[in-house]
Amino acid sequence: MSAAEYIAAGGRAPPALMPLIRELCDLKRVRSAGRPGSIAERLFARAWSLLMEGRPAAGVARDTVRTALAATVLGDLDAEALREAGVADHAVRNIHDEVMRRVAEPLDPALRDWLSGADELRAGDAPPAFVARLTAQPRAGATAPGRGRLVLEPPESHADHCALVAVIGVLLSPSWGARAETVFLAALAHHLHNALLPDAGFAGEMALGEWLEPAFSRATELALSELDPALRSAVVEARRVLPDASTAEGRAFHAADTLDRVLQVEHHLRAAGTTMRFVLREMELVHAGPVKPFQDAVLARMGLAA
Secondary structure (H helix, E strand, O other): OOHHHHHHHHOOOOHHHHHHHHHHHHHHHOOOOOOOOOHHHHHHHHHHHHHHOOOOHHHHHHHHHHHHHHHHHHOOOOHHHHHHOOOOHHHHHHHHHHHHHHHOOOOOHHHHHHHHOOOOOOOOOOOOHHHHHHHHOEOOOEOOOOOOOEOOOOOOEHHHHHHHHHHHHHHHHHHHOOOHHHHHHHHHOOOHHHHOOOOOHHHHHHHOHHHHHHHHHHHHHHHHOOOOHHHHHHHHHHHHHOOOOOOHHHHHHHHHHHHHHHHHHHHHHHHHOOOHHHHHHHOOOOOOOOOHHHHHHHHHHOOOOO
């Protein structure tokens, strides 16, 4: 495709989804007691576990996206936690349905309908071994040949990144008429090589020269060997969309991958530039309640009012 054709295709990305995409990216940073890793890392492991059980990629994609969308509001207040706290089953369903209704408003109507048909899946089989390695493998941050490394702490993991690209890719699929399940599976598997190879970033990859492609290919093959033949074949087929944006699925994937990488940096810049006025006035850190006048008086007296 020509540069002009790529620009025209990129112009179909939907700006209305940006607030939701930002909230989804924050799932990399939500953790809870008694649960390993971030919500995004657990979504990644759960998706691979379901795929290993033989679940169709479309069903796994639906289940994963629905779980991620609900978590933008509820965090880890999932059905299991709410029921254990004594919330009645019908109330749990009502809470979840209302959250989903509000969160899904900016989505393409056909995608909303597709997501609404999902049943809650239960994962049982262990995910492939490369999932644990990708969860432990940090991303490199921003690197460029001839420049110092920009390291953003704490780093996200490759599981964080792949999970979010998969979810965002599904949400963006209608913009280009892409098959959501193909985008999801390709995104979930696009960093398999990093299960073996630590992430040296763009600068490190360029330093490998002619060995870059064979090293990445061998590392990917080792990860693929952990899958059963049917799933391995499906993953290999889905990954065919990764090299470029000439297909609808390639466009949805590359749009999601680019947004997630840039929003990861934006998160750190946003946090560094946050003001006390914003936190107190806009985010209502000290929120409305019976003791708010007292709290405001304490803050004013101690020089923390904004």
